[in-house]
Amino acid sequence: MKHLITATGIVLATQAVAETPVLTIYTYDSFATEWGPGPAIEQGFEESCGCDLQWVTAGDGASLLSRLRLEGEGTKADVVLGLDTNLTAAARDTGLFAQHGVTADFDLPVDWTDDTFVPFDWGYFAFVGNKGEEHPTDFRALAESDRRIVIQDPRSSTPGLGLLLWVKAAYGEEAASIWDGLKDNIVTVTPGWSEAYGMFLDGEADLVLSYTTSPAYHVIAEEDQSKVALPFDEGHYMQIEVAGVVGSSQQTELAKDFLAYLTSDAAQQVIPTTNWMYPAVLPEGGLPEGFGDLVTPDTALLIPEAEVPTARDAALEEWRAALSQ
The missing domain is CATH 3.40.190.10 (Periplasmic binding protein-like II)
Structure with a gap:
């Protein structure tokens, strides 16, 4: 009986792991490092999503777009994070991105009405x-x-x-x-x-x-x-950095939830002192003191x-x- 219970426990644990959705996010190297915003944002999102967020790095922003083009609709990416407004036209032309459905009170020097890409920081x-x-x-x-x-x-x-x-x-x-x-x-x-x-x-x-x-x-x-x-x-x-949902993703709703979280106060307050950029949505506590003399x-x-x-x-x-x- 002890062996049967143990075996059953292993099966149940395996099923639980198998049922945990995985959200794969392509981003640039420094975002996902231990000193970048990636770890804190991953931890915060996973606390509410019941998912496993996995970062895949590909150099810098332009390299992200090049990789996505090569992989096409067969890409494993659910979200691409780290393009900017100099790349959004080329990214949009790939036809690989879906509308995000995110609304936020952006604090940017320009009006933002893009329904495909969500800004997360700028500088x-x-x-x-x-x-x-x-x-x-x-x-x-x-x-x-x-x-x-x-x-x-x-x-x-x-x-x-x-x-x-x-x-x-x-x-x-x-x-x-x-x-x-x-x-x-x-x-x-x-x-x-x-x-x-x-x-x-x-x-x-x-x-x-x-x-x-x-x-x-x-x-x-x-x-x-x-x-x-x-x-x-x-x-x-x-520069305004953005993220977008990949249209071929099998986790579209989870990807959209992530973009909504990315613009939340919890995520945005991490940006200034990890990515060292201005947040796209001003956190409730404002900017860190060191940003005052820039x-x-x-x-x-x-x-x-x-x-x-x-x-x-x-x-x-x-x-x-x-x-x-």
């Missing part, structure tokens, strides 16, 4: 350097300086693509000449943000392409006030989604041409 791109050094105040001055910079590849990284569109939005037809001037400043081009920021912290570059919010990490997490974001006279390009651009730049594909193609060609010389 401004900026070069980050060390306090006390003499820094350029625009792209032309940067190109004329001896500042060593490390940037990200626009073909695999959302910050890398954001930089190209930043230059394009600020300079239009003169963007090619800006890149021609910047090419000698570039130490290297990394696949993603983490590699680039690590090189900067290791002293291999004077400046790194990051965000105006990046110094908040050093202030809050390390009590280090030595890092600054450089305010540029041309203005700063905005650079606030006088001019916010953002190319409308419908115009991004044309601007991106032109900017990529200008960037390639400059760096190949």
Whole structure:
């Protein structure tokens, strides 16, 4: 009888595991790390969903879209988290995303009415350097300086693509000449943000392409006030990061529940001090104290989604041409 009870217990436990729905979320590397927002958001959602949330990482945001395109409707992803408004047009064109049905009181610099993608955070791109050094105040001055910079590849990284569109939005037809001037400043081009920021912290570059919010990490997490974001006279390009439900998912309702949770106060209050970006929905307690002294651009730049594909193609060609010389 003891063996029978034990065997029955094993069967019941196996059935319980089998009946637990799995929600597979594709995201970028840093989101799911132990210091990123992934673990806290996973724990919070699993407390109410009765599911097993599993992260699958694929480099940076542009790499996520590339992977999804390759997998098509056979993808295992239920949710893709980590695209941005520079990629939403291309992502929408795949036909792989479903409407989300989420409503929230978004606190964004722009009105948000997209029924396919849900924003979860936002920020401004900026070069980050060390306090006390003499820094350029625009792209032309940067190109004329001896500042060593490390940037990200626009073909695999959302910050890398954001930089190209930043230059394009600020300079239009003169963007090619800006890149021609910047090419000698570039130490290297990394696949993603983490590699680039690590090189900067290791002293291999004077400046790194990051965000105006990046110094908040050093202030809050390390009590280090030595890092600054450089305010540029041309203005700063905005990034809004989004998540979307994959239409072929077998867990559509669970995926939509997750997006609703992602915009909840519980999830949004995690964002500032783990992803080091502004939350898409302002938490009840407001922003952490370290966010009060950040650079606030006088001019916010953002190319409308419908115009991004044309601007991106032109900017990529200008960037390639400059760096190949």
